Amino acid sequence: MSQNNSYWSANLRIVALCLAIWFVVSYLFGIILVEPLNSIQIGGYKLGFWFAQQGSIYVFIALIFYYAKRMGKLDKEHDVHEDDD
Numbered sequence: 001m002s003q004n005n006s007y008w009s010a011n012l013r014i015v016a017l018c019l020a021i022w023f024v025v026s027y028l029f030g031i032i033l034v035e036p037l038n039s040i041q042i043g044g045y046k047l048g049f050w051f052a053q054q055g056s057i058y059v060f061i062a063l064i065f066y067y068a069k070r071m072g073k074l075d076k077e078h079d080v081h082e083d084d085d
Helices: 003-032 034-038 047-077
Strands: none
Touching: 003 034, 003 047, 034 047
């Protein structure tokens, strides 16, 4: 496998992981599993409601930072990073 193919393969794995996490948190926890999660309360709020209103946004922001950091590391591993001049 060439250097370019291994880079894009790793990139797609990172994107797939981020999308899978985002799907689980926003769609499954916020819509499909909202009723079972609402039986759990944290800080006076039902957990399903929290995921639907705030949790999925917080997870999405965390995924943005994870993706940026992980892609920076991947770029350096494959020597396609931008120089810090």
